[in-house]
Amino acid sequence: MIAAVNQGANSLRPGRAQIAFSGVTLDLGGKAILENISLDVKPGEFLCIIGASGCGKTTALRLAAGLYQPTSGTVAFDGKPMLAPRRDIAIVFQDYGKALLPWRTAAGNVSLALEASGVAASQRAVRIDELLKKVGLPNHAEKYPAEMSGGMQQRLQIARCLAQEPKALLMDEPFGALDAMTRQGLQDEVLSLVRASDATVVFVTHDLEEAIYLGDRVIGLLPHPGRIGIELKIDLPRPRDQLTTRENPEFLALRRELFDFIKASEA
Amino acid sequence: MIPERIKALLLPIAILAILEIWARAVHLQSDSLAPPSAIAAALVEAFQDGSMLIATRDTLISAFAGLSIGGAVGLACGIALGIFPIFDRLMEVTIEAIRPIPSIALLPIALIALGFGYRMEITIVAFACVWPILILTRAAVGGIEPRLIEVSRALRLSPADRVRKIIIPAALPRIFLAFRLAAGIALIVAVTVEIAINPIGLGAAIMTAQQALRPDLMLAYLFWIGLIGYLLNTGLMVAQRHLFGRAALVGDSA
Numbered sequence: 001m002i003a004a005v006n007q008g009a010n011s012l013r014p015g016r017a018q019i020a021f022s023g024v025t026l027d028l029g030g031k032a033i034l035e036n037i038s039l040d041v042k043p044g045e046f047l048c049i050i051g052a053s054g055c056g057k058t059t060a061l062r063l064a065a066g067l068y069q070p071t072s073g074t075v076a077f078d079g080k081p082m083l084a085p086r087r088d089i090a091i092v093f094q095d096y097g098k099a100l101l102p103w104r105t106a107a108g109n110v111s112l113a114l115e116a117s118g119v120a121a122s123q124r125a126v127r128i129d130e131l132l133k134k135v136g137l138p139n140h141a142e143k144y145p146a147e148m149s150g151g152m153q154q155r156l157q158i159a160r161c162l163a164q165e166p167k168a169l170l171m172d173e174p175f176g177a178l179d180a181m182t183r184q185g186l187q188d189e190v191l192s193l194v195r196a197s198d199a200t201v202v203f204v205t206h207d208l209e210e211a212i213y214l215g216d217r218v219i220g221l222l223p224h225p226g227r228i229g230i231e232l233k234i235d236l237p238r239p240r241d242q243l244t245t246r247e248n249p250e251f252l253a254l255r256r257e258l259f260d261f262i263k264a265s266e267a
Numbered sequence: 268m269i270p271e272r273i274k275a276l277l278l279p280i281a282i283l284a285i286l287e288i289w290a291r292a293v294h295l296q297s298d299s300l301a302p303p304s305a306i307a308a309a310l311v312e313a314f315q316d317g318s319m320l321i322a323t324r325d326t327l328i329s330a331f332a333g334l335s336i337g338g339a340v341g342l343a344c345g346i347a348l349g350i351f352p353i354f355d356r357l358m359e360v361t362i363e364a365i366r367p368i369p370s371i372a373l374l375p376i377a378l379i380a381l382g383f384g385y386r387m388e389i390t391i392v393a394f395a396c397v398w399p400i401l402i403l404t405r406a407a408v409g410g411i412e413p414r415l416i417e418v419s420r421a422l423r424l425s426p427a428d429r430v431r432k433i434i435i436p437a438a439l440p441r442i443f444l445a446f447r448l449a450a451g452i453a454l455i456v457a458v459t460v461e462i463a464i465n466p467i468g469l470g471a472a473i474m475t476a477q478q479a480l481r482p483d484l485m486l487a488y489l490f491w492i493g494l495i496g497y498l499l500n501t502g503l504m505v506a507q508r509h510l511f512g513r514a515a516l517v518g519d520s521a
Contacts, residue, residue: 067417085421098414103436112432116422164422 016079018043018200019064019168023073026059032225033059036073039219039228043167046194046201048215050208050258052266056226057204061170064202065091077168087117090161094173096153100145106132106156107141113163127163134193135159151182155189162193168200176206184242187214191240208258212251213240220258222265230261301483310487318472319491326457326468327495329385333392334453338446340393341400346430348401349408349438362401370395370456374463384467388460395456396449403445407438440511447503454496 017040024037034056041047049057062068063075066085075082077089090113093099100109110128119127132138135155145153154174161169171190175183191214194201205211211218215234222229232254236245245251283303289295290302301309313319348355370391381387411434419433435442461470469492476484 065421067420085423087423089421091417091421093414093417095414098412099418101415101433101436103439112418113422115432116424116428 017041017076018045018078019202020076020079021060021063021073022076024063024070024075025072026056026063026068027071028059034063034070035225035227037226037228038073041168041200041202043200044198046203046214046216048203048205048211048218049221050205050211050218050262051221051226051229052223052262053206055221055223055265057221058172059226060221061091061172061202061204064168065089065170067091087164088167090164090166090169092154092157092161092169092171092174094176096150096157096174096177097145099157100153100160102145105142105144106137106148106159109145109156110160110163113160117164131159131163132156134162136189149182150178151186154178154186158190158193162197166197166199168202169194169197171201171203173205174203175210183210188242190214191238195239208255208262209246212236212254212258213242213245218254218258220261220265229265230258232257297482298480299482301486305483306486306490309481309483310491313472313484313487319488322467322469322472322488323491323495325385326454326461326470329388329392329460329468330450330453330457332385332389333457334396334446334450336389337393337396337453338400338449341397341445341449342404342442344397345401345404345442346408346434346438348405349411350430350434355405366398366402371459371463374460378464383465388457388465388467391460392453392456395452399449399452400442400445403448404438404442407441407445408434410441411437440507443503443507443511447500447507450499450503451496454492454499458492 019039019041021037021039024034025032026034037060049060051057059068063070064082066075066077066082066089069083077086101112104112107125107128110131111124114124114127128141129138132141135158137152137155137159140148140152140156145156148156158174174190175186178186187210190201201214203211203214212234218230218232218234219228220230220232221227234254236248236251287303290300295302310319344358348358373391373394377387377390381390415433415437419429424432457468458470461468462474463470465471469488473485473488476482476488
């Protein structure tokens with residue numbers, strides 16, 4: 001069945017899943033972290049994963065990135081099993097301060113992804129300028145991460161991920177450590193960047209409103225072991241707006257539903 | 268800034284002055300001590316006849332060659348052990364058994380195998396330098412932020428690029444610290460080998476001065492060795508601050 005999220009720019013192409021979990025179980029140190037997760041993410045879809053802390057949402061993202069291998073079941077990308085990370089899947093880590101190279105400038109950090117992809121040195125400067133402009137850091141190319149605010153560092157990490165020209169962008173609580181104003185600004189920027197790039201997004205967050213605001217679909221995980229407990233389609237109109245979308249009665253109803261789910265899952 | 272430096276020099280100058288006055292007052296005649304003025308004169312004399320420069324050159328060549336060879340071996344092994352924990356476990360017993368051997372204890376074997384001269388001295392200095400660099404490089408590589416390793420995996424950097432672009436730069440501030448420690452060790456071991464047996468360099472020059480009953484010259488060499496060690500360490504510290512000020516700062520706050 002095709003998810004009914006066709007109102008926005010992220011209209012889904014019918015057909016097979018881009019990221020497909022089938023019967024994925026992961027044990028770490030004899031402990032079941034995820035159990036029997038089956039999940040299809042369509043090309044161009046914006047999927048949000050929520051859940052109480054420790055429910056395995058970050059682990060699920062790492063499986064999708066190919067950083068972990070499942071104990072049983074398969075994770076496939078474009079129909080092929082994921083046995084290692086791929087350059088067309090980019091991952092945005094929550095702890096931007098640790099994911100950036102402190103000895104490289106903003107431009108140098110973006111350059112790392114271009115170097116990895118084998119972009120010729122002569123073409124890198126132009127691409128770096130474009131990418132930094134795209135994330136709103138056009139005048140900070142020569143700054144080091146330590147000289148930038150948290151929001152700027154996270155933009156820089158996003159720019160590095162976009163440099164991979166990803167088919168899928170995996171985001172692990174990317175705005176969790178940022179203040180509310182910065183967070184809302186970045187939510188809108190991510191939405192417009194994603195719309196422009198047509199990438200599939202899997203976005204992990206513990207902020208229920210953020211999940212509803214951004215996603216075409218929200219999946220809630222139950223803890224111990226992590227398994228899918230709820231799945232909601234978000235039919236809110238796009239483009240979304242920080243004020244009107246969040247005041248939409250449907251938004252509030254969804255928020256209520258997720259809130260009750262989290263409360264029940266913690267009980 | 269400058270008054271502070273002058274303050275730091277006040278005490279040594281005062282001590283030298285007192286020693287000078289005391290030596291003159293008691294008409295010092297000794298095989299082991301000499302008044303500061305005589306030491307200074309011996310130092311100038313040794314520079315003028317060229318013997319000081321030759322001895323300094325010999326010692327520094329041995330120390331730096333040993334440091335380079337030992338440092339390269341220690342760096343390569345330290346990186347390999349830091350990256351591959353299996354390798355680390357395999358080598359652990361061997362390393363811990365060899366490491367405590369005082370480098371000077373290798374002198375008899377090195378002498379038989381290599382004879383007098385640079386090769387023997389360089390070998391012993393290299394042996395002494397391998398360990399601090401190996402141990403600290405291994406720790407530095409093992410202590411790299413795991414997130415950076417994940418980034419390099421996600422970007423599918425080749426193993427060579429991973430070492431060149433992530434691991435070495437991330438570990439470099441601590442590797443440089445190891446290099447600075449090893450440089451001090453290299454100088455100490457080189458002079459020790461020369462004093463013990465090798466007839467070249469500053470260590471041998473001290474022994475010659477001692478046997479010629481020239482305490483002034485002996486102490487002049489001693490002063491010069493101390494000055495070289497001081498300048499070496501200061502130079503490397505300035506370089507460290509200059510090169511890694513930013514990276515070291517970030518590493519500390521993380």
